[in-house]
Amino acid sequence: MLNILAIIAPIYILILIGFATTRAGLFAKADMRVFGKFVINLALPALLLRALSQRQVGEIFNVGYLLAYCIGSWAVIGLGYAWCRRVGRLNPSASAFYAMGMSCSNSGFVGYPILLLTLAPVAGVSLALNMMVENLLVIPFLLFMAERKQGGAGRWQALGKALARLIRNPLILGLLAGLAVSVFGLTLPAPLTRTIDTLATACSALSLFVIGGTLVGLPMGGLGSRIVPIVVGKLVLHPLCVLLAITMLPMLGLPGIDRSLRAAAVLMAAMPMMGIYATLGQAYGQEDFSAVTLLITTIASFFTLSALLFLLGAFHALP
Structure with a gap:
Protein backbone atom coordinates (compact mmCIF):
# COMPACT_ATOMS: atom_id res chain seq x y z
CA MET A 1 0.00 0.00 0.00
CA LEU A 2 2.86 2.39 0.76
CA ASN A 3 4.28 1.73 -2.69
CA ILE A 4 0.92 2.61 -4.24
CA LEU A 5 0.70 5.83 -2.24
CA ALA A 6 4.25 6.66 -3.33
CA ILE A 7 3.03 6.43 -6.94
CA ILE A 8 -0.34 8.15 -6.58
CA ALA A 9 0.46 10.80 -3.96
CA PRO A 10 2.85 12.97 -6.04
CA ILE A 11 0.24 13.22 -8.80
CA TYR A 12 -2.44 14.55 -6.49
CA ILE A 13 -0.03 16.64 -4.45
CA LEU A 14 0.82 18.53 -7.63
CA ILE A 15 -2.89 18.91 -8.39
CA LEU A 16 -3.42 20.14 -4.80
CA ILE A 17 -0.56 22.64 -5.16
CA GLY A 18 -2.18 24.01 -8.30
CA PHE A 19 -5.53 24.26 -6.51
CA ALA A 20 -4.09 25.83 -3.33
CA THR A 21 -1.89 28.42 -5.02
CA THR A 22 -4.70 29.49 -7.33
CA ARG A 23 -7.21 29.57 -4.47
CA ALA A 24 -4.77 31.68 -2.41
CA GLY A 25 -4.39 34.17 -5.26
CA LEU A 26 -0.76 33.44 -6.10
CA PHE A 27 -2.01 32.57 -9.57
CA ALA A 28 -5.22 33.73 -11.23
CA LYS A 29 -7.73 31.34 -12.72
CA ALA A 30 -6.97 32.94 -16.08
CA ASP A 31 -3.32 31.92 -15.68
CA MET A 32 -4.38 28.29 -15.87
CA ARG A 33 -5.69 28.88 -19.38
CA VAL A 34 -2.28 30.26 -20.38
CA PHE A 35 -0.43 27.33 -18.80
CA GLY A 36 -2.93 24.94 -20.35
CA LYS A 37 -2.35 26.43 -23.80
CA PHE A 38 1.37 25.93 -23.34
CA VAL A 39 0.87 22.28 -22.44
CA ILE A 40 -1.62 21.54 -25.23
CA ASN A 41 0.08 23.55 -27.99
CA LEU A 42 3.75 22.90 -27.20
CA ALA A 43 4.60 20.46 -24.39
CA LEU A 44 2.21 17.61 -25.26
CA PRO A 45 2.91 17.74 -29.03
CA ALA A 46 6.64 17.67 -28.24
CA LEU A 47 6.06 14.71 -25.93
CA LEU A 48 4.18 12.81 -28.64
CA LEU A 49 6.82 13.63 -31.23
CA ARG A 50 9.60 12.41 -28.92
CA ALA A 51 7.76 9.26 -27.89
CA LEU A 52 6.95 8.19 -31.44
CA SER A 53 10.20 9.24 -33.12
CA GLN A 54 12.18 7.00 -30.76
CA ARG A 55 10.09 3.87 -31.47
CA GLN A 56 9.93 1.34 -34.25
CA VAL A 57 6.87 1.41 -36.49
CA GLY A 58 5.72 -1.98 -35.17
CA GLU A 59 5.62 -0.65 -31.61
CA ILE A 60 3.64 2.43 -32.57
CA PHE A 61 0.97 0.66 -34.62
CA ASN A 62 0.13 -1.86 -31.94
CA VAL A 63 -3.02 -3.30 -33.48
CA GLY A 64 -4.01 -5.21 -30.36
CA TYR A 65 -3.85 -2.13 -28.14
CA LEU A 66 -5.71 0.04 -30.63
CA LEU A 67 -8.47 -2.54 -31.10
CA ALA A 68 -8.89 -3.28 -27.39
CA TYR A 69 -8.99 0.36 -26.35
CA CYS A 70 -11.27 1.30 -29.22
CA ILE A 71 -13.70 -1.59 -28.58
CA GLY A 72 -13.75 -0.88 -24.83
CA SER A 73 -14.37 2.84 -25.35
CA TRP A 74 -17.12 2.28 -27.91
CA ALA A 75 -18.80 -0.20 -25.57
CA VAL A 76 -18.90 2.45 -22.85
CA ILE A 77 -20.23 5.03 -25.31
CA GLY A 78 -23.04 2.69 -26.35
CA LEU A 79 -23.95 1.71 -22.80
CA GLY A 80 -23.72 5.27 -21.51
CA TYR A 81 -25.78 6.72 -24.33
CA ALA A 82 -28.45 4.03 -23.99
CA TRP A 83 -28.67 4.55 -20.22
CA CYS A 84 -29.04 8.32 -20.61
CA ARG A 85 -31.75 8.00 -23.25
CA ARG A 86 -33.82 5.20 -21.69
CA VAL A 87 -33.27 5.60 -17.95
CA GLY A 88 -32.22 9.22 -17.59
CA ARG A 89 -34.71 10.40 -20.26
CA LEU A 90 -32.16 12.87 -21.59
CA ASN A 91 -32.13 14.39 -25.05
CA PRO A 92 -29.64 13.14 -27.66
CA SER A 93 -27.30 16.11 -27.20
CA ALA A 94 -27.03 15.70 -23.42
CA SER A 95 -26.78 11.91 -23.74
CA ALA A 96 -23.83 12.18 -26.12
CA PHE A 97 -22.14 14.65 -23.79
CA TYR A 98 -22.63 12.35 -20.80
CA ALA A 99 -21.18 9.45 -22.84
CA MET A 100 -18.17 11.63 -23.61
CA GLY A 101 -17.55 12.03 -19.88
CA MET A 102 -17.62 8.25 -19.44
CA SER A 103 -15.31 7.36 -22.32
CA CYS A 104 -12.71 10.11 -22.87
CA SER A 105 -9.78 9.88 -20.46
CA ASN A 106 -7.40 12.61 -19.40
CA SER A 107 -4.55 10.76 -21.08
CA GLY A 108 -2.10 13.65 -21.27
CA PHE A 109 -2.58 15.61 -18.05
CA VAL A 110 -3.11 12.73 -15.60
CA GLY A 111 -2.63 9.43 -17.43
CA TYR A 112 0.87 10.03 -18.76
CA PRO A 113 2.35 11.21 -15.43
CA ILE A 114 0.97 8.12 -13.68
CA LEU A 115 2.27 5.79 -16.39
CA LEU A 116 5.62 7.53 -16.20
CA LEU A 117 5.85 6.45 -12.55
CA THR A 118 4.50 2.93 -13.04
CA LEU A 119 5.20 1.83 -16.63
CA ALA A 120 7.82 4.29 -17.87
CA PRO A 121 9.09 2.20 -20.85
CA VAL A 122 5.64 2.16 -22.50
CA ALA A 123 4.24 5.45 -21.17
CA GLY A 124 4.92 7.46 -24.34
CA VAL A 125 3.67 4.76 -26.69
CA SER A 126 0.50 4.26 -24.65
CA LEU A 127 -0.15 8.01 -24.68
CA ALA A 128 0.28 8.15 -28.46
CA LEU A 129 -2.00 5.15 -29.03
CA ASN A 130 -4.66 6.68 -26.79
CA MET A 131 -4.41 9.98 -28.62
CA MET A 132 -5.06 8.16 -31.90
CA VAL A 133 -8.21 6.50 -30.60
CA GLU A 134 -9.56 9.52 -28.73
CA ASN A 135 -8.70 12.32 -31.17
CA LEU A 136 -9.32 10.50 -34.44
CA LEU A 137 -12.26 8.20 -33.63
CA VAL A 138 -14.05 8.96 -30.37
CA ILE A 139 -14.13 12.72 -29.77
CA PRO A 140 -15.10 13.85 -33.32
CA PHE A 141 -17.99 11.36 -33.36
CA LEU A 142 -19.23 12.41 -29.91
CA LEU A 143 -19.02 16.10 -30.81
CA PHE A 144 -21.03 15.31 -33.92
CA MET A 145 -23.64 13.45 -31.84
CA ALA A 146 -23.77 16.23 -29.25
CA GLU A 147 -24.57 18.87 -31.86
CA ARG A 148 -27.96 20.26 -30.85
CA LYS A 149 -29.12 21.08 -34.35
CA GLN A 150 -31.44 18.33 -35.47
CA GLY A 151 -31.32 19.12 -39.17
CA GLY A 152 -29.10 16.87 -41.27
CA ALA A 153 -27.24 19.73 -42.97
CA GLY A 154 -26.47 21.38 -39.65
CA ARG A 155 -25.11 18.19 -38.18
CA TRP A 156 -22.91 17.40 -41.18
CA GLN A 157 -21.63 20.96 -41.15
CA ALA A 158 -20.75 20.54 -37.47
CA LEU A 159 -18.88 17.32 -38.27
CA GLY A 160 -16.96 19.08 -41.04
CA LYS A 161 -15.94 21.87 -38.66
CA ALA A 162 -14.88 19.33 -36.04
CA LEU A 163 -12.70 17.51 -38.58
CA ALA A 164 -11.19 20.79 -39.79
CA ARG A 165 -10.27 21.73 -36.21
CA LEU A 166 -8.86 18.24 -35.70
CA ILE A 167 -6.47 18.59 -38.65
CA ARG A 168 -5.09 21.83 -37.18
CA ASN A 169 -4.84 20.41 -33.65
CA PRO A 170 -1.22 20.67 -32.38
CA LEU A 171 -1.57 17.24 -30.74
CA ILE A 172 -2.42 15.67 -34.09
CA LEU A 173 0.42 17.57 -35.77
CA GLY A 174 2.87 16.33 -33.13
CA LEU A 175 1.53 12.81 -33.50
CA LEU A 176 1.85 12.88 -37.30
CA ALA A 177 5.35 14.37 -37.11
CA GLY A 178 6.47 11.63 -34.75
CA LEU A 179 4.97 8.97 -37.01
CA ALA A 180 6.76 10.45 -40.03
CA VAL A 181 10.12 10.41 -38.26
CA SER A 182 9.62 6.78 -37.26
CA VAL A 183 8.25 5.53 -40.58
CA PHE A 184 10.98 7.16 -42.70
CA GLY A 185 13.78 6.40 -40.23
CA LEU A 186 14.80 10.04 -39.95
CA THR A 187 17.36 11.36 -37.48
CA LEU A 188 16.58 14.77 -36.05
CA PRO A 189 19.41 17.29 -35.54
CA ALA A 190 20.78 17.39 -31.99
CA PRO A 191 19.67 20.99 -31.24
CA LEU A 192 16.12 20.17 -32.34
CA THR A 193 16.12 16.95 -30.31
CA ARG A 194 17.23 18.78 -27.16
CA THR A 195 14.57 21.45 -27.68
CA ILE A 196 11.87 18.80 -28.05
CA ASP A 197 13.15 16.98 -24.96
CA THR A 198 13.04 20.20 -22.90
CA LEU A 199 9.46 20.96 -23.93
CA ALA A 200 8.37 17.36 -23.32
CA THR A 201 9.93 17.32 -19.84
CA ALA A 202 7.82 20.33 -18.85
CA CYS A 203 4.60 18.49 -19.69
CA SER A 204 4.07 16.24 -16.67
CA ALA A 205 4.30 18.61 -13.68
CA LEU A 206 2.74 21.62 -15.40
CA SER A 207 -0.23 19.64 -16.71
CA LEU A 208 -1.09 18.42 -13.21
CA PHE A 209 -0.68 21.94 -11.82
CA VAL A 210 -3.13 23.20 -14.44
CA ILE A 211 -5.71 20.57 -13.45
CA GLY A 212 -5.59 21.76 -9.84
CA GLY A 213 -5.86 25.43 -10.70
CA THR A 214 -8.75 24.78 -13.07
CA LEU A 215 -10.76 23.14 -10.28
CA VAL A 216 -10.87 26.38 -8.25
CA GLY A 217 -14.29 28.01 -8.07
CA LEU A 218 -16.29 25.24 -9.70
CA PRO A 219 -20.00 25.50 -8.79
CA MET A 220 -21.39 22.85 -6.47
CA GLY A 221 -25.07 22.24 -6.04
CA GLY A 222 -27.82 19.69 -6.56
CA LEU A 223 -26.19 17.63 -9.28
CA GLY A 224 -25.25 14.50 -7.33
CA SER A 225 -27.80 12.10 -8.80
CA ARG A 226 -26.76 13.05 -12.33
CA ILE A 227 -23.04 12.93 -11.63
CA VAL A 228 -22.77 9.50 -9.99
CA PRO A 229 -23.48 7.48 -13.18
CA ILE A 230 -20.82 9.46 -15.06
CA VAL A 231 -18.25 8.94 -12.30
CA VAL A 232 -18.97 5.20 -12.11
CA GLY A 233 -19.00 4.89 -15.88
CA LYS A 234 -15.62 6.61 -16.26
CA LEU A 235 -13.70 5.19 -13.32
CA VAL A 236 -15.17 1.67 -13.17
CA LEU A 237 -17.03 0.73 -16.36
CA HIS A 238 -14.48 2.11 -18.83
CA PRO A 239 -11.45 0.18 -17.48
CA LEU A 240 -13.58 -2.96 -17.11
CA CYS A 241 -14.70 -2.76 -20.75
CA VAL A 242 -11.12 -2.22 -21.95
CA LEU A 243 -9.94 -5.17 -19.83
CA LEU A 244 -12.72 -7.34 -21.24
CA ALA A 245 -11.77 -6.32 -24.79
CA ILE A 246 -8.12 -7.19 -24.11
CA THR A 247 -9.18 -10.60 -22.79
CA MET A 248 -11.32 -11.26 -25.85
CA LEU A 249 -8.67 -10.46 -28.47
CA PRO A 250 -7.02 -13.93 -28.50
CA MET A 251 -10.45 -15.61 -28.46
CA LEU A 252 -11.31 -13.73 -31.67
CA GLY A 253 -8.06 -14.73 -33.32
CA LEU A 254 -6.69 -11.20 -33.05
CA PRO A 255 -3.17 -10.28 -31.90
CA GLY A 256 -2.77 -9.86 -28.16
CA ILE A 257 -0.62 -7.27 -26.39
CA ASP A 258 2.19 -7.68 -23.90
CA ARG A 259 1.79 -7.36 -20.15
CA SER A 260 3.03 -3.78 -19.82
CA LEU A 261 0.76 -2.41 -22.54
CA ARG A 262 -2.21 -4.37 -21.14
CA ALA A 263 -1.72 -2.69 -17.78
CA ALA A 264 -1.18 0.70 -19.48
CA ALA A 265 -4.44 0.42 -21.46
CA VAL A 266 -6.48 -0.43 -18.36
CA LEU A 267 -4.84 2.37 -16.35
CA MET A 268 -5.46 4.90 -19.11
CA ALA A 269 -9.13 3.93 -19.22
CA ALA A 270 -9.35 4.38 -15.44
CA MET A 271 -8.28 8.04 -15.55
CA PRO A 272 -10.77 10.85 -14.93
CA MET A 273 -12.28 12.50 -17.99
CA MET A 274 -10.31 14.90 -20.17
CA GLY A 275 -9.56 18.34 -18.77
CA ILE A 276 -11.40 20.18 -21.55
CA TYR A 277 -14.68 18.45 -20.63
CA ALA A 278 -15.84 21.49 -18.67
CA THR A 279 -14.85 23.82 -21.51
CA LEU A 280 -16.74 21.78 -24.09
CA GLY A 281 -19.75 21.77 -21.76
CA GLN A 282 -20.23 25.48 -22.32
CA ALA A 283 -21.13 24.87 -25.96
CA TYR A 284 -23.91 22.43 -25.03
CA GLY A 285 -25.44 24.19 -22.02
CA THR A 297 -14.32 12.42 -10.81
CA THR A 298 -10.81 13.78 -10.28
CA ILE A 299 -11.16 13.46 -6.49
CA ALA A 300 -12.72 10.00 -6.68
CA SER A 301 -10.00 8.78 -9.04
CA PHE A 302 -7.46 8.99 -6.19
CA PHE A 303 -9.23 6.08 -4.51
CA THR A 304 -10.14 4.09 -7.61
CA LEU A 305 -6.65 4.37 -9.11
CA SER A 306 -5.10 3.33 -5.80
CA ALA A 307 -7.35 0.26 -5.76
CA LEU A 308 -6.57 -0.54 -9.39
CA LEU A 309 -2.81 -0.26 -8.87
CA PHE A 310 -3.14 -2.59 -5.86
CA LEU A 311 -5.04 -5.14 -7.97
CA LEU A 312 -2.60 -4.90 -10.87
CA GLY A 313 0.29 -5.44 -8.47
CA ALA A 314 -1.49 -8.36 -6.77
CA PHE A 315 -2.02 -10.10 -10.12
CA HIS A 316 1.55 -9.26 -11.26
CA ALA A 317 0.23 -7.14 -14.10
CA LEU A 318 2.83 -4.48 -13.34
CA PRO A 319 6.47 -5.22 -14.17
Whole structure:
Protein backbone atom coordinates (compact mmCIF):
# COMPACT_ATOMS: atom_id res chain seq x y z
CA MET A 1 0.00 0.00 0.00
CA LEU A 2 2.86 2.39 0.76
CA ASN A 3 4.28 1.73 -2.69
CA ILE A 4 0.92 2.61 -4.24
CA LEU A 5 0.70 5.83 -2.24
CA ALA A 6 4.25 6.66 -3.33
CA ILE A 7 3.03 6.43 -6.94
CA ILE A 8 -0.34 8.15 -6.58
CA ALA A 9 0.46 10.80 -3.96
CA PRO A 10 2.85 12.97 -6.04
CA ILE A 11 0.24 13.22 -8.80
CA TYR A 12 -2.44 14.55 -6.49
CA ILE A 13 -0.03 16.64 -4.45
CA LEU A 14 0.82 18.53 -7.63
CA ILE A 15 -2.89 18.91 -8.39
CA LEU A 16 -3.42 20.14 -4.80
CA ILE A 17 -0.56 22.64 -5.16
CA GLY A 18 -2.18 24.01 -8.30
CA PHE A 19 -5.53 24.26 -6.51
CA ALA A 20 -4.09 25.83 -3.33
CA THR A 21 -1.89 28.42 -5.02
CA THR A 22 -4.70 29.49 -7.33
CA ARG A 23 -7.21 29.57 -4.47
CA ALA A 24 -4.77 31.68 -2.41
CA GLY A 25 -4.39 34.17 -5.26
CA LEU A 26 -0.76 33.44 -6.10
CA PHE A 27 -2.01 32.57 -9.57
CA ALA A 28 -5.22 33.73 -11.23
CA LYS A 29 -7.73 31.34 -12.72
CA ALA A 30 -6.97 32.94 -16.08
CA ASP A 31 -3.32 31.92 -15.68
CA MET A 32 -4.38 28.29 -15.87
CA ARG A 33 -5.69 28.88 -19.38
CA VAL A 34 -2.28 30.26 -20.38
CA PHE A 35 -0.43 27.33 -18.80
CA GLY A 36 -2.93 24.94 -20.35
CA LYS A 37 -2.35 26.43 -23.80
CA PHE A 38 1.37 25.93 -23.34
CA VAL A 39 0.87 22.28 -22.44
CA ILE A 40 -1.62 21.54 -25.23
CA ASN A 41 0.08 23.55 -27.99
CA LEU A 42 3.75 22.90 -27.20
CA ALA A 43 4.60 20.46 -24.39
CA LEU A 44 2.21 17.61 -25.26
CA PRO A 45 2.91 17.74 -29.03
CA ALA A 46 6.64 17.67 -28.24
CA LEU A 47 6.06 14.71 -25.93
CA LEU A 48 4.18 12.81 -28.64
CA LEU A 49 6.82 13.63 -31.23
CA ARG A 50 9.60 12.41 -28.92
CA ALA A 51 7.76 9.26 -27.89
CA LEU A 52 6.95 8.19 -31.44
CA SER A 53 10.20 9.24 -33.12
CA GLN A 54 12.18 7.00 -30.76
CA ARG A 55 10.09 3.87 -31.47
CA GLN A 56 9.93 1.34 -34.25
CA VAL A 57 6.87 1.41 -36.49
CA GLY A 58 5.72 -1.98 -35.17
CA GLU A 59 5.62 -0.65 -31.61
CA ILE A 60 3.64 2.43 -32.57
CA PHE A 61 0.97 0.66 -34.62
CA ASN A 62 0.13 -1.86 -31.94
CA VAL A 63 -3.02 -3.30 -33.48
CA GLY A 64 -4.01 -5.21 -30.36
CA TYR A 65 -3.85 -2.13 -28.14
CA LEU A 66 -5.71 0.04 -30.63
CA LEU A 67 -8.47 -2.54 -31.10
CA ALA A 68 -8.89 -3.28 -27.39
CA TYR A 69 -8.99 0.36 -26.35
CA CYS A 70 -11.27 1.30 -29.22
CA ILE A 71 -13.70 -1.59 -28.58
CA GLY A 72 -13.75 -0.88 -24.83
CA SER A 73 -14.37 2.84 -25.35
CA TRP A 74 -17.12 2.28 -27.91
CA ALA A 75 -18.80 -0.20 -25.57
CA VAL A 76 -18.90 2.45 -22.85
CA ILE A 77 -20.23 5.03 -25.31
CA GLY A 78 -23.04 2.69 -26.35
CA LEU A 79 -23.95 1.71 -22.80
CA GLY A 80 -23.72 5.27 -21.51
CA TYR A 81 -25.78 6.72 -24.33
CA ALA A 82 -28.45 4.03 -23.99
CA TRP A 83 -28.67 4.55 -20.22
CA CYS A 84 -29.04 8.32 -20.61
CA ARG A 85 -31.75 8.00 -23.25
CA ARG A 86 -33.82 5.20 -21.69
CA VAL A 87 -33.27 5.60 -17.95
CA GLY A 88 -32.22 9.22 -17.59
CA ARG A 89 -34.71 10.40 -20.26
CA LEU A 90 -32.16 12.87 -21.59
CA ASN A 91 -32.13 14.39 -25.05
CA PRO A 92 -29.64 13.14 -27.66
CA SER A 93 -27.30 16.11 -27.20
CA ALA A 94 -27.03 15.70 -23.42
CA SER A 95 -26.78 11.91 -23.74
CA ALA A 96 -23.83 12.18 -26.12
CA PHE A 97 -22.14 14.65 -23.79
CA TYR A 98 -22.63 12.35 -20.80
CA ALA A 99 -21.18 9.45 -22.84
CA MET A 100 -18.17 11.63 -23.61
CA GLY A 101 -17.55 12.03 -19.88
CA MET A 102 -17.62 8.25 -19.44
CA SER A 103 -15.31 7.36 -22.32
CA CYS A 104 -12.71 10.11 -22.87
CA SER A 105 -9.78 9.88 -20.46
CA ASN A 106 -7.40 12.61 -19.40
CA SER A 107 -4.55 10.76 -21.08
CA GLY A 108 -2.10 13.65 -21.27
CA PHE A 109 -2.58 15.61 -18.05
CA VAL A 110 -3.11 12.73 -15.60
CA GLY A 111 -2.63 9.43 -17.43
CA TYR A 112 0.87 10.03 -18.76
CA PRO A 113 2.35 11.21 -15.43
CA ILE A 114 0.97 8.12 -13.68
CA LEU A 115 2.27 5.79 -16.39
CA LEU A 116 5.62 7.53 -16.20
CA LEU A 117 5.85 6.45 -12.55
CA THR A 118 4.50 2.93 -13.04
CA LEU A 119 5.20 1.83 -16.63
CA ALA A 120 7.82 4.29 -17.87
CA PRO A 121 9.09 2.20 -20.85
CA VAL A 122 5.64 2.16 -22.50
CA ALA A 123 4.24 5.45 -21.17
CA GLY A 124 4.92 7.46 -24.34
CA VAL A 125 3.67 4.76 -26.69
CA SER A 126 0.50 4.26 -24.65
CA LEU A 127 -0.15 8.01 -24.68
CA ALA A 128 0.28 8.15 -28.46
CA LEU A 129 -2.00 5.15 -29.03
CA ASN A 130 -4.66 6.68 -26.79
CA MET A 131 -4.41 9.98 -28.62
CA MET A 132 -5.06 8.16 -31.90
CA VAL A 133 -8.21 6.50 -30.60
CA GLU A 134 -9.56 9.52 -28.73
CA ASN A 135 -8.70 12.32 -31.17
CA LEU A 136 -9.32 10.50 -34.44
CA LEU A 137 -12.26 8.20 -33.63
CA VAL A 138 -14.05 8.96 -30.37
CA ILE A 139 -14.13 12.72 -29.77
CA PRO A 140 -15.10 13.85 -33.32
CA PHE A 141 -17.99 11.36 -33.36
CA LEU A 142 -19.23 12.41 -29.91
CA LEU A 143 -19.02 16.10 -30.81
CA PHE A 144 -21.03 15.31 -33.92
CA MET A 145 -23.64 13.45 -31.84
CA ALA A 146 -23.77 16.23 -29.25
CA GLU A 147 -24.57 18.87 -31.86
CA ARG A 148 -27.96 20.26 -30.85
CA LYS A 149 -29.12 21.08 -34.35
CA GLN A 150 -31.44 18.33 -35.47
CA GLY A 151 -31.32 19.12 -39.17
CA GLY A 152 -29.10 16.87 -41.27
CA ALA A 153 -27.24 19.73 -42.97
CA GLY A 154 -26.47 21.38 -39.65
CA ARG A 155 -25.11 18.19 -38.18
CA TRP A 156 -22.91 17.40 -41.18
CA GLN A 157 -21.63 20.96 -41.15
CA ALA A 158 -20.75 20.54 -37.47
CA LEU A 159 -18.88 17.32 -38.27
CA GLY A 160 -16.96 19.08 -41.04
CA LYS A 161 -15.94 21.87 -38.66
CA ALA A 162 -14.88 19.33 -36.04
CA LEU A 163 -12.70 17.51 -38.58
CA ALA A 164 -11.19 20.79 -39.79
CA ARG A 165 -10.27 21.73 -36.21
CA LEU A 166 -8.86 18.24 -35.70
CA ILE A 167 -6.47 18.59 -38.65
CA ARG A 168 -5.09 21.83 -37.18
CA ASN A 169 -4.84 20.41 -33.65
CA PRO A 170 -1.22 20.67 -32.38
CA LEU A 171 -1.57 17.24 -30.74
CA ILE A 172 -2.42 15.67 -34.09
CA LEU A 173 0.42 17.57 -35.77
CA GLY A 174 2.87 16.33 -33.13
CA LEU A 175 1.53 12.81 -33.50
CA LEU A 176 1.85 12.88 -37.30
CA ALA A 177 5.35 14.37 -37.11
CA GLY A 178 6.47 11.63 -34.75
CA LEU A 179 4.97 8.97 -37.01
CA ALA A 180 6.76 10.45 -40.03
CA VAL A 181 10.12 10.41 -38.26
CA SER A 182 9.62 6.78 -37.26
CA VAL A 183 8.25 5.53 -40.58
CA PHE A 184 10.98 7.16 -42.70
CA GLY A 185 13.78 6.40 -40.23
CA LEU A 186 14.80 10.04 -39.95
CA THR A 187 17.36 11.36 -37.48
CA LEU A 188 16.58 14.77 -36.05
CA PRO A 189 19.41 17.29 -35.54
CA ALA A 190 20.78 17.39 -31.99
CA PRO A 191 19.67 20.99 -31.24
CA LEU A 192 16.12 20.17 -32.34
CA THR A 193 16.12 16.95 -30.31
CA ARG A 194 17.23 18.78 -27.16
CA THR A 195 14.57 21.45 -27.68
CA ILE A 196 11.87 18.80 -28.05
CA ASP A 197 13.15 16.98 -24.96
CA THR A 198 13.04 20.20 -22.90
CA LEU A 199 9.46 20.96 -23.93
CA ALA A 200 8.37 17.36 -23.32
CA THR A 201 9.93 17.32 -19.84
CA ALA A 202 7.82 20.33 -18.85
CA CYS A 203 4.60 18.49 -19.69
CA SER A 204 4.07 16.24 -16.67
CA ALA A 205 4.30 18.61 -13.68
CA LEU A 206 2.74 21.62 -15.40
CA SER A 207 -0.23 19.64 -16.71
CA LEU A 208 -1.09 18.42 -13.21
CA PHE A 209 -0.68 21.94 -11.82
CA VAL A 210 -3.13 23.20 -14.44
CA ILE A 211 -5.71 20.57 -13.45
CA GLY A 212 -5.59 21.76 -9.84
CA GLY A 213 -5.86 25.43 -10.70
CA THR A 214 -8.75 24.78 -13.07
CA LEU A 215 -10.76 23.14 -10.28
CA VAL A 216 -10.87 26.38 -8.25
CA GLY A 217 -14.29 28.01 -8.07
CA LEU A 218 -16.29 25.24 -9.70
CA PRO A 219 -20.00 25.50 -8.79
CA MET A 220 -21.39 22.85 -6.47
CA GLY A 221 -25.07 22.24 -6.04
CA GLY A 222 -27.82 19.69 -6.56
CA LEU A 223 -26.19 17.63 -9.28
CA GLY A 224 -25.25 14.50 -7.33
CA SER A 225 -27.80 12.10 -8.80
CA ARG A 226 -26.76 13.05 -12.33
CA ILE A 227 -23.04 12.93 -11.63
CA VAL A 228 -22.77 9.50 -9.99
CA PRO A 229 -23.48 7.48 -13.18
CA ILE A 230 -20.82 9.46 -15.06
CA VAL A 231 -18.25 8.94 -12.30
CA VAL A 232 -18.97 5.20 -12.11
CA GLY A 233 -19.00 4.89 -15.88
CA LYS A 234 -15.62 6.61 -16.26
CA LEU A 235 -13.70 5.19 -13.32
CA VAL A 236 -15.17 1.67 -13.17
CA LEU A 237 -17.03 0.73 -16.36
CA HIS A 238 -14.48 2.11 -18.83
CA PRO A 239 -11.45 0.18 -17.48
CA LEU A 240 -13.58 -2.96 -17.11
CA CYS A 241 -14.70 -2.76 -20.75
CA VAL A 242 -11.12 -2.22 -21.95
CA LEU A 243 -9.94 -5.17 -19.83
CA LEU A 244 -12.72 -7.34 -21.24
CA ALA A 245 -11.77 -6.32 -24.79
CA ILE A 246 -8.12 -7.19 -24.11
CA THR A 247 -9.18 -10.60 -22.79
CA MET A 248 -11.32 -11.26 -25.85
CA LEU A 249 -8.67 -10.46 -28.47
CA PRO A 250 -7.02 -13.93 -28.50
CA MET A 251 -10.45 -15.61 -28.46
CA LEU A 252 -11.31 -13.73 -31.67
CA GLY A 253 -8.06 -14.73 -33.32
CA LEU A 254 -6.69 -11.20 -33.05
CA PRO A 255 -3.17 -10.28 -31.90
CA GLY A 256 -2.77 -9.86 -28.16
CA ILE A 257 -0.62 -7.27 -26.39
CA ASP A 258 2.19 -7.68 -23.90
CA ARG A 259 1.79 -7.36 -20.15
CA SER A 260 3.03 -3.78 -19.82
CA LEU A 261 0.76 -2.41 -22.54
CA ARG A 262 -2.21 -4.37 -21.14
CA ALA A 263 -1.72 -2.69 -17.78
CA ALA A 264 -1.18 0.70 -19.48
CA ALA A 265 -4.44 0.42 -21.46
CA VAL A 266 -6.48 -0.43 -18.36
CA LEU A 267 -4.84 2.37 -16.35
CA MET A 268 -5.46 4.90 -19.11
CA ALA A 269 -9.13 3.93 -19.22
CA ALA A 270 -9.35 4.38 -15.44
CA MET A 271 -8.28 8.04 -15.55
CA PRO A 272 -10.77 10.85 -14.93
CA MET A 273 -12.28 12.50 -17.99
CA MET A 274 -10.31 14.90 -20.17
CA GLY A 275 -9.56 18.34 -18.77
CA ILE A 276 -11.40 20.18 -21.55
CA TYR A 277 -14.68 18.45 -20.63
CA ALA A 278 -15.84 21.49 -18.67
CA THR A 279 -14.85 23.82 -21.51
CA LEU A 280 -16.74 21.78 -24.09
CA GLY A 281 -19.75 21.77 -21.76
CA GLN A 282 -20.23 25.48 -22.32
CA ALA A 283 -21.13 24.87 -25.96
CA TYR A 284 -23.91 22.43 -25.03
CA GLY A 285 -25.44 24.19 -22.02
CA GLN A 286 -23.78 21.77 -19.59
CA GLU A 287 -21.16 24.06 -18.04
CA ASP A 288 -22.16 23.65 -14.38
CA PHE A 289 -22.75 19.93 -14.69
CA SER A 290 -19.51 19.22 -16.56
CA ALA A 291 -17.40 21.35 -14.20
CA VAL A 292 -18.71 19.64 -11.05
CA THR A 293 -18.45 16.22 -12.70
CA LEU A 294 -14.81 16.89 -13.55
CA LEU A 295 -14.10 17.91 -9.95
CA ILE A 296 -15.83 14.90 -8.36
CA THR A 297 -14.32 12.42 -10.81
CA THR A 298 -10.81 13.78 -10.28
CA ILE A 299 -11.16 13.46 -6.49
CA ALA A 300 -12.72 10.00 -6.68
CA SER A 301 -10.00 8.78 -9.04
CA PHE A 302 -7.46 8.99 -6.19
CA PHE A 303 -9.23 6.08 -4.51
CA THR A 304 -10.14 4.09 -7.61
CA LEU A 305 -6.65 4.37 -9.11
CA SER A 306 -5.10 3.33 -5.80
CA ALA A 307 -7.35 0.26 -5.76
CA LEU A 308 -6.57 -0.54 -9.39
CA LEU A 309 -2.81 -0.26 -8.87
CA PHE A 310 -3.14 -2.59 -5.86
CA LEU A 311 -5.04 -5.14 -7.97
CA LEU A 312 -2.60 -4.90 -10.87
CA GLY A 313 0.29 -5.44 -8.47
CA ALA A 314 -1.49 -8.36 -6.77
CA PHE A 315 -2.02 -10.10 -10.12
CA HIS A 316 1.55 -9.26 -11.26
CA ALA A 317 0.23 -7.14 -14.10
CA LEU A 318 2.83 -4.48 -13.34
CA PRO A 319 6.47 -5.22 -14.17
